[in-house]
Amino acid sequence: MIPRRKLAGSSGVTLAAALCWLAATPALAQEATPPANDTGGGSQTDIFSKDTLSVLVDARLVVANGATSYVDGGFGKTRFQGGDDGGFKARAVPVEADLIWTPRFTSSLNANVSVAYQKNHEESVDLIEAFVNYLPERKGKVGFSARAGLMWPEISLEHSTGGAWSVVNTITPSTINAWVGEEVKVLGGEGTIHAAVGQSELTATVGLFGYNDTSGTLLSFRGWALHDEKATAKGYFKLPPLNDFIVHLQEDRTKSTAEIDHNVGFYGRLDWRPPQPWGASVFYYDNKGDPEAFTTAGQWGWRTRFWNVGFNADLGPNTRLLAQGMTGSTIMGFETGGQRWVRTKFQSAYVLVTHMFGDVAVTGRAEAFSTDEHGSEMPRNNSEDGWSMTAAARVPINDHLTALFEALNVRSSRGTRVTLGGLTSPFEGQTVFQASLRMRF
Structure with missing residues (x-):
């Protein structure tokens, strides 16, 4: 029998209150330092035009x-x-089509709204992102910016910051950023302080969020994956076969943007950019999920925490290096014998190098990943180990067309392939060749 879930305490901070505080912060910053001159921000308004609407289409041969x-x-x-x-x-395969709207309300206030079709996604057309940016003109050594809405925290070094959250120099992101794309989308707000310290630039970001209570479900029950699917506002991801205990508790799919326990999660990020051509960042995330909270449909709260470190460097005038590492843990369910039903530790890291040959970008990436199971109802053979190698080329054709080519090989071991998947070996090697034509208008 499943114990009755705990009731959330009424004294806790609500997400609505937290977002109200974040929304007020930019106004307070403006009031504290009034602008020296009226820049006439209204003249910067552009709501609907060819400059604020764009379409991105991705078609592939696989x-x-x-x-x-x-x-x-x-x-x-x-x-x-x-x-x-x-x-x-x-x-x-017609993989994806995005409609991206980037209205400008004033010189310091704009928005990003993306709606996408994704092949084989349960909600084939759905909202991807919808957030407001506040970026006032910086006057002096210290500046401030803020974002609020449905968005991804700034974790990935591989994705563009523009609409559609697309990978830049490969087709498939690393396992780290593939997981961020599917299970680390939040509804919340963040504020960032930018400061010049000597010849270096430091930034500090703090975010508060909700609607990310199921983060960790895929990492525990499926493990890491290599793909470019993205979580949507209403969509689900399928789960692989579950063991005889979990199958009676967990729905056979997981909803990435779910609010179950009404707790407010938080994240923080520090960035350092010295005068030399490199930069480093550290990111911490805690969704403050209640692992004993659940819905009648079989969606569970997960307490997920992780650290992510990033590094980028220009190795020469035409060569750039990116590296990320992530380590964390997630728990779900009640305690049995002193252990939660599910307790997963996860780790992944990659190194990526891109070299420009004229307009053509050639990229290579190597990565390793693993999960370790320690839960009372998840045996150790649910753990996994793996690595992958990726080679890619990005070839611009004209202002609207870009071709990308990629070869990816991944090898991994996971015991549930035998015990739950009906396969003869826990080991598998997969190779994927892709040619992508991206059209942007």
């Missing part, structure tokens, strides 16, 4: 092998899978 993909509820690590026998299979 050749892949391997067992059933996570997309179809399997243990495959990639978005695309092989034929019925696991051998290579080729297909042409």
